[in-house]
Amino acid sequence: xxxxxxEKKEAKLAVALQYDRKGAPRVTAKGxxxxxxxxxxxxxxxDIPIEENEVxxxxxxxxxxxxxIPVELYKAVAEVLVFVLKLTRAPH
Numbered sequence: 249x250x251x252x253x254x255e256k257k258e259a260k261l262a263v264a265l266q267y268d269r270k271g272a273p274r275v276t277a278k279g280x281x282x283x284x285x286x287x288x289x290x291x292x293x294x295d296i297p298i299e300e301n302e303v304x305x306x307x308x309x310x311x312x313x314x315x316x317i318p319v320e321l322y323k324a325v326a327e328v329l330v331f332v333l334k335l336t337r338a339p340h
Contacts, residue, residue, distance in 0.1 A: 262287035263308040264296075265317070265325065272316035273325055278309050297332045304328070 262284035264277035277287050291298050304324050311317055317325055 260284045260288065261302070261305045261309055262291075263305045263311075264291065265308070265328075267329060272322065273329070274316050275308060275311045275313055278311075278313065280309075297335045299328045299331055301328070 261280045262278065263275060264287055265273040266276045267273040278284075279287055288298060290296075301324075304321070307321055307324075308317065311321075
């Protein structure tokens, strides 16, 4: 039972968004387990900021690849975008 619980905890869900300031952000990648881990690895390797939010990732995982996020998620995603902008504009 412990190994099963540990395995479930390690099966991270990851969702990647792209926002080009035209329309709403789009889901560009999503996956759980090995795919989720790979998405996170690629983001880290490319210095893409990562925000851990299990609830938001779960909601975004229901959006089809390439689709804009739904209006219901605008506020939550906007908060993430503000976080990302602060990180990328912070002096190094």
